[in-house]
Amino acid sequence: MSTSDWEQQSPPAEVTVPRSYELILPPGWVRIPLREGTKEALERILFSHMEQVPEGIPRDDAMRFRLDTRRQLERQARAAKRNGGLDLYLPVLPRGGIFLMASFIVAELPIGQANVMSQQAVISELVNEGVPGGTAAEVDLAGAPALRRAYGSTLEEEKPSSAPEAEQQAALPTRRVDYVIPVPDDPGRWISINFSTPGDGDIDSEFTGVLVELFDAVVSTFKWRYE
Known part of the structure; x- marks a missing residue:
């Protein structure tokens, strides 16, 4: 399950508005927060979620693949944040040897x-x-x-x-x-x-x-x- 928080404008005292939302993610999908904690989330993905690499990539090239993927994720996150993004979600583990x-x-x-x-x-x-x-x-x-x-x-x-x-x-x-x-x-x-x-x-x-x-x-x- 993924949860996200964002700043809210102050509503009238008698009104209760949501402070966040929840989503249930499929296996292998992750959330990258875009307001804060983006760098830390990318680090976790790089070193914790990406033990596997696509079939056909030699073991010696695994770290370069991860670093290239990190740069791609950073570009996606920056673009999403510029467009008012709160969170970016994407798959980081292969399904059947294929990255979606x-x-x-x-x-x-x-x-x-x-x-x-x-x-x-x-x-x-x-x-x-x-x-x-x-x-x-x-x-x-x-x-x-x-x-x-x-x-x-x-x-x-x-x-x-x-x-x-x-x-x-x-x-x-x-x-x-x-x-x-x-x-x-x-x-x-x-x-x-x-x-x-x-x-x-x-x-x-x-x-x-x-x-x-x-x-x-x-x-x-x-x-x-x-x-």
């Missing part, structure tokens, strides 16, 4: 319509807007309405045309799923859970679909904590 290419980010998402629209109205409007090439639907999460969006992101959308050619070629189309969740009794404050995976290179394959189902199963365990 997938991750999701929990982030603050201030929609800023606390005095204009109810949370239900915001969700309904976002559902009605839809998603180009994808789907948007209202779902029940932690006993309250939330938004789920699913769509594919093409290589061109992943990398701007001004990016170096080698970087553009390294990018892969990804399958994305976003959940947008209102914070109870705290109008105008929301969090998002954003999943991304290139799957096996085919974002419409059965394997990619299994990864999406795994993510949906993780999100279904989402709970607010009030301690």
Whole structure:
């Protein structure tokens, strides 16, 4: 189980708002906090969770693989933090000798319509807007309405045309799923859970679909904590 805390604005004395959330993670997945403790979490992952390396990597190259992975995780964490991220989640142990290419980010998402629209109205409007090439639907999460969006992101959308050619070629189309969740009794404050995976290179394959189902199963365990 993973729990996370974040700073909250002071609500009225008679109102109790969540101070954190919980998720149950699959085996081999870890949480990297982005507000504080990021460096320590990366150290634990590097030296405690990554005893195994993918098949085909010589033993002598194991430490270099771990250090390269550390640099990649640091880049992901910095990018997620810049976008308001609270926590980054990703698999660090191989499944069947294969490292999964997938991750999701929990982030603050201030929609800023606390005095204009109810949370239900915001969700309904976002559902009605839809998603180009994808789907948007209202779902029940932690006993309250939330938004789920699913769509594919093409290589061109992943990398701007001004990016170096080698970087553009390294990018892969990804399958994305976003959940947008209102914070109870705290109008105008929301969090998002954003999943991304290139799957096996085919974002419409059965394997990619299994990864999406795994993510949906993780999100279904989402709970607010009030301690």
